[in-house]
Amino acid sequence: MTILATAIVLGVLIFVHELGHFWAAKAVGIEVERFSIGLGPKLFGFTRGETEWVICALPLGGYVKMGGMDDEVMEKIEGGELRVDSVEALVQSTDRHFDSKPIWARALVLSAGVIMNMLFALSVYTFLAATYGERHYDSTRIGQIVESTLPTGAEELATVDRASRFVRIGAEPVEHWGDIRRALLEGDAGPVRVDLAEPDRSIEIRIPATEAERRSLYESLFVWLESVVGVTDPGTPAGKAGLETGDRVLAVNGTPTAGWYDFVDQIQARPGEQVELSIDRGGSTLVQSLTLDAVEEPALDGRTRMIGRAGIRPSGIDMTYERVSLGEAMATGYRETVAITALILGFLGDLVTGDISPRSLGSIVTIGEASGQAAAAGLETFLSFMALFSVNLAVLNLLPIPILDGGHLMFLAIEALRGGRALSVDQKLRWSNVGFFILIGIMVLALSNDVLRLMGI
Template sequence: MGDRMTLLATIVVLGVLIFVHELGHFMAAKSVGIDVQRFSIGLPPTMVGFRRGETEYVIGWLPFGGYVKMGGMDDEVMERIEGGAGEGAEEEAGEGVVTQPREPKPGDFDGKPIWARTLVISAGVIMNMLFAYVVYTGVNAAWGRPELAENRVAQVLPELLPPGAEALAQLTSGTRLISVGDRQVSHWGDVQDGFLEAPAGPLTIVADEPRTVVEIDIASDPQERIQVLQGLLYWIDAEVGFLNPGSPAERSGLEVGDRISVADGVAISNWWDLVDVIEDRPDIPMELTLEREGQSLTLSVTPEATAEDDPVTGETVIVGKLGILGPIEELVYSDVSLAQALQLGYAETVGVSRQILGFVRDLFTGGVPLRSLGSIVTIGSVAGQAAESGLETFLRFMAFFSINLAILNLLPIPVLDGGHLVFLGIEAVRGKALSVETRMRWSQVGVVVVLGIMLLAFSNDILRLFGL
């Protein structure tokens, strides 16, 4: 069942998102009068296809991409350069042949102004972003706003608290929040709303286990209110919920479900305690005491040194990482209006976009190792896990991956949409396009780069499969 679910989920995710992306190119091309000769989901060989009007609609056997073949595009260079499609004239020059591109036809891609071509190239990315926004909005409208069922405080970070909120440091680890101002607290969403919506001025926070009453001054500035929430960490059990394949944690023998009680001699009560110990020991061997199926075990592990931005100073620091995530938190759902669902959809789309952009930046600057890249194997594995977790989780994964696809397509690599946009930018500055031969040579370089990245990602997955 698991393998079949993974295969089906992978086909659905790739099929839908590739269709959405290529549909954007197709609709934009039609809207500006460009001839579309082929609309393909998947790559050759052809599984099934039919023709309607000028366009051939095709589904390919290889579900790793798709394309919209437009009139006169450089990808079909033999139709554009004299001697290939038999249009135009050849002019000999010494021992070689100088090829002259024919004049574009009215329905050709290159026959349209730069703004129209930019729209067509950008449309796939735009559609992927719109798809993610619609899915996030729909999920929030259908299921409601997901809230953490937890109302316990794990840690207070005084260095993140704004002036006037310092008294929150009196809250001890494990204490349950009962009320924030006039709002009674049953889950973490109530905590967030209590701090964000309270009137400016004195604010009383009541906690239990142990009984604590804290008085703070809440500012009117929304950013300072967000700082208050950033300084309060909600409770997560110190349990392994996910292992990154090939990570130090997996190599050490850690398993999903292990509950850590001691890390390098430090007693651990919650997830954040564990994170603190691990991050303080980059490339330093340490021991973990854990409980597994009622038995106590001790494992040795060495956190991997990783560069990341300090949340307080913004400076790049080196911290330890094991490659684990905490357990899946229990959620409750709050009903939202359509207007609120639209706002939540926008917030999730922007938040995920920033997260992925940060990962890409760190990948190029060395902040995250190249071993973090995953191929279709990783995509399929995560898609399968998301599908088994339920429709809501699966839809959220599709939205996340749609944004991922959009951002990666904007990388300035020839053959990707970002590379085509670079060519159009050069044309706008120069006042004329690069020659077809130049664009094709750069496109060949782009193919090599993309294939190299795919090979690296696939190699990473193979190494993870064997625990290397």
């Protein structure tokens, strides 16, 4: 199951990405010599028209080889020999070669793979919403309310206790988190009564008139999460201490945890300290000792503060489904795509700043495990994973690393800034070689992480 699921995920998404390049190249009149799924030596293929369609040995990517794009790095990718005798021969172009086209046309071709991956994700999320319904958290319980982002008129929400439940907002009953979202983002502006339970009480808030303030209000609320370990990041205190998926954190240094956000508050308040976590694991209680990392985080006043970090991510939450129209499904698909894009960009940002360990990077082994788990969970989960991974592929391809789409777009930006004077072929080759080895280094690091993880290190 895992091997088949991985082959489907990688095969489909690589094909979609390269198909974008292929269609765009054809649209602007560029010759396409080869369409490859996979890298390295060719396993098999066929020729149709001017294009050779091939499957290669390494399922780590793919490429569309266009007229005039022969170079040393491409030959390394293809696993063959250079078909030109000198760098100078590379500049001999025709009107159907890539470099003969205007900058806008080349930028379109280079961006088309990313665009196709994003459109694929949007289409899948839209299909899932139209078929299964819009997903909402199957909970009305409050995990946390961020007082600092509440708009004027909604300040009384800050007095609501953690674990309280929304019962009614205005005249509408609240049955799941989607009802809360709808009331705050789409309800009439003005004062509204909010009924709560556990404990029973009512408050009055004002629904803002502007979309920005409505979104700020909604995004100040976080659904209740149990203090249960979902994932431990490799190389972090929790990973080293041996915490496992499904462990329920009962207390930190003897202080009981009231849900996930209370647990996070207790951890963040102890940067660099050794703490003892009381854990429920399969009905047995045990104590795990770990020394927290101390990391720097921006504070609300513009300064920075030191917080503790254990390297734990929470477990999931049950979802419920609500039937929606096609238009609403498309809106849901768009929101999901934007949210996943922001999530991946945030991960990359945290990776750069050191907030997330490089040990979190995974190779094709991790992709395979995740693909297999998603497939085992059912069609909806598998398709959702494919959409997420498609966005991931799009974002990573835009990184400004020579050899990736983002690196080639960077070359075009330099050409545009220089008034149409491109980098020389020799310069592009040197930078592409640098990008090639950077990419290999990242792959080796990711694979090493997986090997160490499988060894329990």
